[in-house]
Amino acid sequence: MNLSPTFILPVTLGGTVEKVSAQCYEAEINEFEELEGYIDIGSLEPGDDGRKIVCRIEDGRCVTVSMAYLELPITDTFLGLDLNGGSEESEHLAEELEKQGIPTISQFDGVVLPDHFMVIELGESITWWDEDYWGKDGFLEEAVALQ
Structure with a gap:
């Protein structure tokens, strides 16, 4: 995938933990109180099964999204x-x-x-x-x- 400064992942940057969790096909809160999830990016990158994301949670919102x-x-x-x-x-x-x-x-x-x-x-x-x-x-x- 050729990424750019524009955020294109299929999750809501700044969204609530519930919303972002629902946008993942698997999600949980880890021991560091971060949301870990897996997203399907097949529509962005045909043939790609998905990617792991980790979100920093502040005030019930995912204020960062890291694609690991x-x-x-x-x-x-x-x-x-x-x-x-x-x-x-x-x-x-x-x-x-x-x-x-x-x-x-x-x-x-x-x-x-x-x-x-x-x-x-x-x-x-x-x-x-x-x-x-x-x-x-x-x-x-x-x-x-x-x-």
Whole structure:
């Protein structure tokens, strides 16, 4: 699947735990008080059986949605860029996104897209943050690692 800054997963970012749970074909609250679920993305990516998501819960709402990668190598791309690799490739991803006009913040464990409320951890996950819940300052405070 070629992902972009636009959230396209078939769950409601910022939705209630009940709503997001109902949008998954399997869901439960884990030991960290997060919603873990599996979504069918066959309509987005024909032949794909589904993906695992993990949602941070605040005030009864799923304020982040992370699509976790369970199998390597990852076939997904982000704006045509490879999502395989680890921290050493994060700088390259950030540089390529900057060339496409997307501001980034490079970190030891990934790339933050501050204008799009996203965090990409190469080889691990992509997380979308609910803009309405976090606001720009809250997102940056939570998502950007202290250097």
